[in-house]
Amino acid sequence: MKSEKNKLPTLTTSLSPSLLHLYDVNSSIVVIIDILRATSTITTALYNGAKSIIPVDSVAECIKLGKQMDVITAGERDGKIAEGLKYGNTPLQYTPEFIKGKTLVLTTTNGTRLLHMALAEGALGIITGSFCNLSAVCDYLIAQNKNVILACAAWKDRVNIEDTLFAGAVISRIKNNFQQNCDSTQIAEILYHQAKNDLFGFMKDYKASHYQRLMGYGLEEDIRFCLTIDNANLLVLYEAGRLIVG
Amino acid sequence: MKSEKNKLPTLTTSLSPSLLHLYDVNSSIVVIIDILRATSTITTALYNGAKSIIPVDSVAECIKLGKQMDVITAGERDGKIAEGLKYGNTPLQYTPEFIKGKTLVLTTTNGTRLLHMALAEGALGIITGSFCNLSAVCDYLIAQNKNVILACAAWKDRVNIEDTLFAGAVISRIKNNFQQNCDSTQIAEILYHQAKNDLFGFMKDYKASHYQRLMGYGLEEDIRFCLTIDNANLLVLYEAGRLIVG
Numbered sequence: 303m304k305s306e307k308n309k310l311p312t313l314t315t316s317l318s319p320s321l322l323h324l325y326d327v328n329s330s331i332v333v334i335i336d337i338l339r340a341t342s343t344i345t346t347a348l349y350n351g352a353k354s355i356i357p358v359d360s361v362a363e364c365i366k367l368g369k370q371m372d373v374i375t376a377g378e379r380d381g382k383i384a385e386g387l388k389y390g391n392t393p394l395q396y397t398p399e400f401i402k403g404k405t406l407v408l409t410t411t412n413g414t415r416l417l418h419m420a421l422a423e424g425a426l427g428i429i430t431g432s433f434c435n436l437s438a439v440c441d442y443l444i445a446q447n448k449n450v451i452l453a454c455a456a457w458k459d460r461v462n463i464e465d466t467l468f469a470g471a472v473i474s475r476i477k478n479n480f481q482q483n484c485d486s487t488q489i490a491e492i493l494y495h496q497a498k499n500d501l502f503g504f505m506k507d508y509k510a511s512h513y514q515r516l517m518g519y520g521l522e523e524d525i526r527f528c529l530t531i532d533n534a535n536l537l538v539l540y541e542a543g544r545l546i547v548g
Numbered sequence: 549m550k551s552e553k554n555k556l557p558t559l560t561t562s563l564s565p566s567l568l569h570l571y572d573v574n575s576s577i578v579v580i581i582d583i584l585r586a587t588s589t590i591t592t593a594l595y596n597g598a599k600s601i602i603p604v605d606s607v608a609e610c611i612k613l614g615k616q617m618d619v620i621t622a623g624e625r626d627g628k629i630a631e632g633l634k635y636g637n638t639p640l641q642y643t644p645e646f647i648k649g650k651t652l653v654l655t656t657t658n659g660t661r662l663l664h665m666a667l668a669e670g671a672l673g674i675i676t677g678s679f680c681n682l683s684a685v686c687d688y689l690i691a692q693n694k695n696v697i698l699a700c701a702a703w704k705d706r707v708n709i710e711d712t713l714f715a716g717a718v719i720s721r722i723k724n725n726f727q728q729n730c731d732s733t734q735i736a737e738i739l740y741h742q743a744k745n746d747l748f749g750f751m752k753d754y755k756a757s758h759y760q761r762l763m764g765y766g767l768e769e770d771i772r773f774c775l776t777i778d779n780a781n782l783l784v785l786y787e788a789g790r791l792i793v794g
Contacts, residue, residue, distance in 0.1 A: 317707060320566050324705050459570050461563060463731045485709045488754045492742060493735060508734045 311449045313480035315469045315487040318456040319416045325451045328424035333431040333439060333472070334540075336413030336455035337464040338512045339391050341538075342432040342528040344408070346393035348547050349434070349534030351402030355545040357414040361386055364409045374401070377409035381515055384409065392524050393434070393534075412455035417540065420453060428540035429548065433468060433501070433529055438537040440475040442548065450480065452490070463493070463510040464529075467501060470494025471531075501529040557695045559726035561715045561733040564702040565662045571697045574670035579677040579685060579718070580786075582659030582701035583710040584758045585637045587784075588678040588774040590654070592639035594793050595680070595780035597648030601791040603660040607632055610655045620647070623655035627761055630655065638770050639680070639780075658701035663786065666699060674786035675794065679714060679747070679775055684783040686721045688794065696726065698736070709739070709756040710775075713747060716740025717777075747775040 312330075316322045334341060344355055358364050361377055361384045368375035376389035383390035391410055408414065413430075420428050426448060431439045443450050452472055454465035470490035477491070497504035502525065505513040516525055527533070537548035558576075562568045580587060590601055604610050607623055607630045614621035622635035629636035637656055654660065659676075666674050672694060677685045689696050698718055700711035716736035723737070743750035748771065751759040762771055773779070783794035 317563065318567060320570070321564060321705065321707070324566070457731075459567065460730070461567070461732045461735065463734060466731075466735065482755070483757050483760070484706070485703075485712075485757050486707045488709060488756070489707065489712065489735065489739060492754065493738060496738060496742070508738065509728070510734070511729055511731050514729070 310479065310481040311447060313450050313473065313477065313482050313487060314484040315452045315473070315490050317454050317461045317466060317486050318459050319412070319419055320459045322416070322419055322423065322453055326449065327420060327451060329426060330449040330451045331427040331429065331443065331446060332420040332425040332451045332453050333429055334413060334417045334420065334453055334455065335431050335465045335468050336410065336416070337432055337468050337528050338516060339393060339524060339528055340408070340410040340413030340455065341430040342434050343391050343393040343396060344430050344545055345432045345434040345536070345538055346534045347396040347401050347406055348538055348545065349536055350396055350398040352396070353403055353405050356405065356407045356543060357417050357545060358407060358409045359415060359418055361409055364407050367407045371405070373405040373407045375407045379411055381519060392521070393527055394524060412457060416453060416455045430538045430545060431468060431472065433471065433531050434534040435532065435536055435538065436471055437532050438535050440472055442537050443472070443476055444479050457512060462512055463505060463508060464512060466490045467494050467497055471498070502526055505529070556725065556727040557693060559696050559719065559723065559728050559733060560730040561698045561719070561736050563700050563707045563712060563732050564705050565658070565665055566705045568662070568665055568669065568699055572695065573666060573697060575672060576695040576697045577673040577675065577689065577692060578666040578671040578697045578699050579675055580659060580663045580666065580699055580701065581677050581711045581714050582656065582662070583678055583714050583774050584762060585639060585770060585774055586654070586656040586659030586701065587676040588680050589637050589639040589642060590676050590791055591678045591680040591782070591784055592780045593642040593647050593652050594784055594791070595782055596642055596644040598642065599649055599651050601652045601654055602789060603663050603791060604653060604655045605661060605664055607655055610653050613653045617651070619651040619653045621653045625657055627765060638767065639773055640770060658703060662699060662701045676784045676786070676791060677714060677718065679717070679777050680780040681778065681782055681784065682717055683778050684781050686718055688783050689718070689722055690725050703758060708758055709751060709754060710758060712736045713740050713743055717744070748772055751775070
């Protein structure tokens with residue numbers, strides 16, 4: 303029994319980009335998690351017909367690509383539309399009417415930076431994860447049968463509740479297909495089980511810092527959308543510099 | 549009400565030494581937390597009459613001081629007595645008969661390293677925390693009325709369950725005296741409330757990595773001791789290179 307279990311791939315959780323280097327990135331599929339709101343926006347834009355999404359690190363790079371190519375440029379810094387860009391990081395903005403057939407160049411505070419870290423460390427594969435496509439993420443990870451790192455984007459490297467909750471949701475669904483020896487994975491799953499009946503209420507009750515920040519901007523609808531399971535359920539793969547439907 | 553609340557000092561939690569730099573170390577009292585087993589051993593040795601404890605980073609430094617001074621040298625690497633040292637990191641070893649009136653030079657994998665990090669970053673004050681002296685820690689932090697960072701030593705920078713649980717125990721007792729805007733603090737408290745009725749059972753049920761490691765060495769009694777509240781209840785202060793009774 304034990305030796306059977308040892309043949310399974312590993313499942314680990316990095317609660318902050320500052321911890322990613324502790325894990326075996328180059329032998330793992332890395333799931334980039336930035337629930338509020340980068341990875342939820344990415345999923346939604348692709349679900350609503352975007353051709354692809356180019357994630358970039360800086361606002362300057364975003365503006366530069368916008369001048370060179372026929373794309374929509376968007377991004378935020380500290381939760382607000384970045385100066386010099388027209389569109390932000392709200393998933394609700396990326397309706398089929400707006401985004402269908404178009405390419406989006408996106409820069410965000412935490413999620414796109416983490417993606418480039420995973421890339422630089424030689425990840426075996428990179429996908430993005432959000433509650434919006436929870437089932438697609440889980441189905442893919444089980445089918446791949448490779449080591450997995452659930453990588454939370456956090457907030458300026460500080461661990462956050464919502465990314466940890468999503469990691470926990472994935473763990474609760476796929477754990478039997480993996481071997482685990484990772485306390486962060488256990489903590490994330492415990493947290494998720496406590497929250498799962500009302501994710502929004504949990505974020506509110508425990509004064510999640512990002513909940514408070516976005517509520518302060520009047521973005522309750524965004525939060526509720528980003529905490530809804532499978533409302534844009536497709537797989538998002540990173541390939542040759544672009545996020546595409548997998 | 550809000551402005552009153554804003555006058556309170558802040559309470560934050562660093563779940564790993566890799567995250568400590570994110571917090572305002574130089575305006576805070578830092579609580580070093582290494583439940584299995586450094587800070588539990590430190591508390592117990594002082595409670596049983598050790599004159600002081602000199603925490604050092606390396607085994608070599610430990611051996612060197614042992615040759616220069618009349619001290620007991622002890623330390624572990626990866627949970628076992630380090631080569632060249634005679635004593636280890638089990639709190640049960642430091643009985644009054646053995647340790648009374650003596651000075652202990654101690655080096656451990658995670659806890660002593662974190663202490664020196666906090667020192668290097670200019671902490672306002674440093675104390676050590678363990679379940680063994682939970683009440684003394686909480687009373688002190690409330691009385692000081694200064695910003696607090698609960699700093700988990702983790703395991704080679706990977707977040708662990710037992711240090712997070714202790715942070716949660718402190719938070720549950722002192723939170724009304726502090727302002728909070730830290731998701732790690734919330735997560736730690738949620739975890740603690742889930743575990744508090746049976747800390748040992750919780751560690752076992754959730755396969756805490758350090759629980760498994762120490763059980764593999766036959767150290768169940770150590771684990772049980774380190775999870776017992778207030779069995780060596782005194783304050784441990786770091787002052788001028790030494791840990792002493794506060």
